[in-house]
Amino acid sequence: MADALALIAAPACACDGEGTIRAANAALVELAGGALEGRPLVSLFCPRTAAEMAVEIRLSLSGERRWDGLIEHGTTGRPVEVRAKPFPAGGATFVFGDVLTFGDGQAALRGRLLEQAAVVEHAPVGIAVTLPDLVKSCNPRMAEMLGYAPEELINHSPAQVFATRAHYEAFIGEAVLVLTTGSLFEKSEVPLRRRDGSTIWCRIRAKAVDMSAREAGTVWIVEDVTEARQALTEIQSIMTNATIGIFFTRARTITRYNHCFGSMFGYAPGEALGCSTRMLYADDAAFDDMGRTAYGVLGQGGSFKTETTMVRRDGTRMWVNMIGYAVNPEELGTGTMIWMIEDRTGQKAAEESLRNALLENQAILDNAVLGIAVVEKGRTLHCNRKMEELFGHQGGSIEGLPVRELYPDDAGWIAARDQTRRDFEAGRVHMAEYELVRRDGKRFWARLSGRPFDMADRGGRSVWLIDDVTAQREAADALRRARDELEVRVQERTAELQAEIVERRQAEARVHHMAYHDALTGLPNRALLSDRLDRTLLAAQRDGAKLALLFIDLDRFKTINDSLGHLAGDHLLKEVAQRLCRVVRASDTVARLGGDEFVVLVPGVRVPEECSHVGDKIIEALAAPVEFEGHSLHISPSIGICLYPDDGADAAGLMRKADAAMYYAKAAGRNNYQYYAEPMNAAAARHFEMETRLRGALLREEFVLFYQPIVGVQDGRVHGLEVLLRWRHPEQGLVAPDDFIPILEENGLIVPVGEWVIRRACEQAMAWQRAGLPALPLAVNLSARQFMHRGLIQSIRAIVDDTGIDPGLLEFEITETALMQHGGQTLETLGQIYRMGIRLSIDDFGTGYSSLAYLKRFPVRKIKIDRAFVRDLETSSEDQAIVAAIMALAGSLGMAVVAEGVENEAQLALLRRHGCQYAQGYLFARPVDAAAVPVLLD
Numbered sequence: 001m002a003d004a005l006a007l008i009a010a011p012a013c014a015c016d017g018e019g020t021i022r023a024a025n026a027a028l029v030e031l032a033g034g035a036l037e038g039r040p041l042v043s044l045f046c047p048r049t050a051a052e053m054a055v056e057i058r059l060s061l062s063g064e065r066r067w068d069g070l071i072e073h074g075t076t077g078r079p080v081e082v083r084a085k086p087f088p089a090g091g092a093t094f095v096f097g098d099v100l101t102f103g104d105g106q107a108a109l110r111g112r113l114l115e116q117a118a119v120v121e122h123a124p125v126g127i128a129v130t131l132p133d134l135v136k137s138c139n140p141r142m143a144e145m146l147g148y149a150p151e152e153l154i155n156h157s158p159a160q161v162f163a164t165r166a167h168y169e170a171f172i173g174e175a176v177l178v179l180t181t182g183s184l185f186e187k188s189e190v191p192l193r194r195r196d197g198s199t200i201w202c203r204i205r206a207k208a209v210d211m212s213a214r215e216a217g218t219v220w221i222v223e224d225v226t227e228a229r230q231a232l233t234e235i236q237s238i239m240t241n242a243t244i245g246i247f248f249t250r251a252r253t254i255t256r257y258n259h260c261f262g263s264m265f266g267y268a269p270g271e272a273l274g275c276s277t278r279m280l281y282a283d284d285a286a287f288d289d290m291g292r293t294a295y296g297v298l299g300q301g302g303s304f305k306t307e308t309t310m311v312r313r314d315g316t317r318m319w320v321n322m323i324g325y326a327v328n329p330e331e332l333g334t335g336t337m338i339w340m341i342e343d344r345t346g347q348k349a350a351e352e353s354l355r356n357a358l359l360e361n362q363a364i365l366d367n368a369v370l371g372i373a374v375v376e377k378g379r380t381l382h383c384n385r386k387m388e389e390l391f392g393h394q395g396g397s398i399e400g401l402p403v404r405e406l407y408p409d410d411a412g413w414i415a416a417r418d419q420t421r422r423d424f425e426a427g428r429v430h431m432a433e434y435e436l437v438r439r440d441g442k443r444f445w446a447r448l449s450g451r452p453f454d455m456a457d458r459g460g461r462s463v464w465l466i467d468d469v470t471a472q473r474e475a476a477d478a479l480r481r482a483r484d485e486l487e488v489r490v491q492e493r494t495a496e497l498q499a500e501i502v503e504r505r506q507a508e509a510r511v512h513h514m515a516y517h518d519a520l521t522g523l524p525n526r527a528l529l530s531d532r533l534d535r536t537l538l539a540a541q542r543d544g545a546k547l548a549l550l551f552i553d554l555d556r557f558k559t560i561n562d563s564l565g566h567l568a569g570d571h572l573l574k575e576v577a578q579r580l581c582r583v584v585r586a587s588d589t590v591a592r593l594g595g596d597e598f599v600v601l602v603p604g605v606r607v608p609e610e611c612s613h614v615g616d617k618i619i620e621a622l623a624a625p626v627e628f629e630g631h632s633l634h635i636s637p638s639i640g641i642c643l644y645p646d647d648g649a650d651a652a653g654l655m656r657k658a659d660a661a662m663y664y665a666k667a668a669g670r671n672n673y674q675y676y677a678e679p680m681n682a683a684a685a686r687h688f689e690m691e692t693r694l695r696g697a698l699l700r701e702e703f704v705l706f707y708q709p710i711v712g713v714q715d716g717r718v719h720g721l722e723v724l725l726r727w728r729h730p731e732q733g734l735v736a737p738d739d740f741i742p743i744l745e746e747n748g749l750i751v752p753v754g755e756w757v758i759r760r761a762c763e764q765a766m767a768w769q770r771a772g773l774p775a776l777p778l779a780v781n782l783s784a785r786q787f788m789h790r791g792l793i794q795s796i797r798a799i800v801d802d803t804g805i806d807p808g809l810l811e812f813e814i815t816e817t818a819l820m821q822h823g824g825q826t827l828e829t830l831g832q833i834y835r836m837g838i839r840l841s842i843d844d845f846g847t848g849y850s851s852l853a854y855l856k857r858f859p860v861r862k863i864k865i866d867r868a869f870v871r872d873l874e875t876s877s878e879d880q881a882i883v884a885a886i887m888a889l890a891g892s893l894g895m896a897v898v899a900e901g902v903e904n905e906a907q908l909a910l911l912r913r914h915g916c917q918y919a920q921g922y923l924f925a926r927p928v929d930a931a932a933v934p935v936l937l938d
């Protein structure tokens with residue numbers, strides 16, 4: 001080997017398969033400056049190129065290829081041409097030449113080689129040349145990156161910079177597959193282990209130096225991408241964890257996006273990659289508009305921010321906030337843009353609803369019927385429209401206004417302020433009514449309700465509600481006044497009601513009293529008498545005692561009443577009542593049944609004779625005349641007495657029997673009392689039946705008139721007719737006047753019946769005249785009650801007028817008793833009748849007590865001698881004397897005389913002898929009906 005080498009002029013050496021110099025020629029020894037055997041070939045080369053050399057050397061040594069190239073001399077640094085020729089059995093010969101020996105071209109090449117060496121030396125990336133499992137050379141950056149000194153890498157296995165040998169071999173295996181094809185091997189992130197054990201991430205690119213010379217090795221370019229990778233990791237983390245959508249674009253095409261973006265827009269991971277961002281917009285216009293706007297900003301290096309609507313994968317829209325950056329503003333068209341998207345749909349909706357709520361609130365505030373104001377530090381900050389209206393401030397002029405100016409004076413303001421402060425400090429809402437003032441000076445009352453915004457900050461802002469309560473206060477005042485008035489009225493009304501109640505009670509008491517008492521006399525009435533009688537009867541039955549009922553009827557009372565009027569009658573009744581009460585015991589009951597009927601109930605009667613004593617006392621008490629308006633009214637009682645249990649056991653029966661006994665007393669001449677006896681009951685029953693029947697007789701036209709002639713005693717001619725009433729009873733036939741006229745007088749029916757008699761008689765007279773009969777005077781009887789009735793004169797006038805009778809053909813017969821009863825009144829009535837042209841005669845003369853003084857003054861021209869004096873005239877000297885006296889009296893007074901009841905010639909003869917002018921009686925004719933009268937006159 002050495003010999004062979006000696007033959008070579010150029011420096012040369014032979015190396016074993018491990019790259020160790022086994023032999024070197026003298027030129028190389030000289031060049032190297034010492035013995036070379038045993039030294040690594042690579043140590044001859046510059047450390048900068050050692051790594052590269054090592055690769056080339058190993059490839060050459062492995063026989064994979066020849067290596068022709070330049071190396072830098074390890075000591076001189078000069079470029080040295082090297083040719084390597086592998087040995088078939090491993091190892092190779094290396095022949096070195098001096099570049100200078102290659103002429104000018106070689107000089108240029110050498111210069112370029114130096115430049116390249118400088119570049120490698122100062123490259124910012126690691127560069128190494130390797131041979132299989134050996135670092136042939138590396139630049140300083142490589143050593144620096146890996147934390148080694150260059151010599152710690154060169155001629156060492158690259159495996160040391162891998163985590164494990166296995167990692168290294170896997171990596172090399174992967175690289176060899178590429179490198180052996182002559183292609184560039186590139187791996188972006190390869191973890192390498194630094195000398196201190198830490199890991200750096202490197203981007204590695206490698207390429208075979210010379211595909212034809214395996215020993216030329218492989219050159220590796222290594223970039224430390226740890227920081228970039230870290231940045232990328234961080235970016236990835238940011239993108240992964242970001243709650244906003246992030247996407248990258250290049251030329252408006254999506255190149256990357258995070259999960260949030262996918263979720264936001266509805267794209268699965270990777271689905272949107274490579275898609276145009278057009279799909280994120282509603283239409284082309286929006287897409288173009290966004291591009292124009294955004295790129296205009298981004299091109300100037302700024303960030304682009306906007307709020308816009310974008311479209312999800314499902315076509316729905318959403319509001320987003322979008323921020324865009326250009327990674328390189330100068331590469332807008334092709335560079336990367338980063339976009340961040342924030343889904344604002346929710347916020348937008350919330351903002352929308354908030355805005356709507358605000359608008360609604362504002363609308364509410366503006367349309368509120370209350371004034372609303374926010375106050376701070378004594379000034380109004382904000383208020384609604386109503387507040388402005390209330391105070392007459394328009395267009396916001398109230399805002400900023402001191403609250404003090406809303407009060408009419410300091411006093412009101414200070415009071416409100418102090419009370420507000422107290423309430424706020426106590427944590428209370430302040431509510432009160434104050435008088436406030438408008439801008440125009442008008443005052444009004446308002447209800448204020450204020451509270452702090454924050455109860456913890458009571459001196460801070462407060463909100464106030466102001467309600468104009470002027471009208472309410474006025475209404476309340478009016479209501480209060482109305483209530484007061486009402487109270488007064490209620491009190492008045494209560495008083496009235498109480499008075500009414502008292503009055504009503506009094507009225508009820510009066511009604512009750514009236515129900516049981518006689519209104520005129522105050523005596524118990526029939527009802528109370530009945531009650532007391534029932535009670536007394538029960539007591540008497542229980543005690544075995546007796547009681548008496550005295551039925552009292554006042555004689556002639558009705559005549560007095562009719563003649564002197566009701567006042568006189570009332571006065572008389574009251575006086576009678578008092579007198580009755582005075583004469584009986586307190587235990588007795590004096591009752592008035594009505595009219596002139598009284599009853600005295602006497603309990604505890606021991607013997608019937610006691611009743612006589614009572615009856616006598618009553619007669620005596622009523623005997624004295626009653627004075628009334630100048631009249632001396634004479635009254636007398638007719639008293640019927642019955643006893644329990646002697647005459648009956650029941651109240652009604654006892655009353656009926658006492659009544660019957662009273663009729664007997666009347667029949668017995670009045671002014672007396674009669675005890676009940678059994679026959680009285682039947683008579684009383686008849687009497688009662690008759691009275692009942694009489695009440696309808698006039699209407700039923702049951703009355704008829706009979707006529708009896710009055711004859712001249714001297715000439716026997718009929719000078720007139722007496723009109724006599726008859727009652728045609730449907731069962732009893734004609735009833736004589738004596739049987740019913742007293743009843744008519746008692747019940748007052750004599751007045752209408754008497755008027756009917758006059759009218760019917762006049763009509764009959766006119767009928768006779770029209771029938772051609774001579775006009776004869778008619779003598780009509782007037783009862784005492786009828787005569788004294790106040791309507792008599794008017795009634796007579798009407799009848800005369802109605803019938804057309806000559807009043808001179810009428811004559812009224814009035815009994816002596818009736819004429820004498822009423823004195824002056826009688827005279828007046830007689831005068832009126834007389835002045836009408838009607839003649840008057842005194843009936844039943846001699847039965848009463850005539851006053852000559854009256855007789856003289858009466859306008860009476862005829863006297864009728866009662867038939868009682870005529871009946872026994874021819875045998876009674878007394879009657880003859882009376883007739884003579886009457887004749888004398890009549891003659892002295894210038895009156896004519898009619899004798900009644902003349903039944904025979906003897907009587908007539910005597911009367912003629914006494915000078916009696918007229919006679920009436922059965923001797924001449926009985927009373928006949930109207931139809932028979934013309935016969936009488938023939």
Ligand SMILES: Nc1nc2c(ncn2[C@@H]2O[C@H](COP(=O)(O)O[C@H]3[C@@H](O)[C@H](n4cnc5c(=O)[nH]c(N)nc54)O[C@@H]3COP(=O)(O)O)[C@@H](O)[C@H]2O)c(=O)[nH]1
Nearest residue numbers: 724725736737738757781782783900901902903920921922
């Ligand atoms: N107020 C009125 N009283 C009237 C009316 N009509 C009759 N009377 C009175 O009734 C009494 C009885 O009347 P009367 O039964 O009709 O009897 C009269 C004659 O019939 C009766 N008379 C006539 N002549 C005789 C006779 O010869 N003997 C006799 N025994 N009786 C005779 O005398 C009555 C007439 O009496 P006087 O009226 O007194 O002339 C009677 O008192 C009538 O007055 C009437 O409408 N209203």
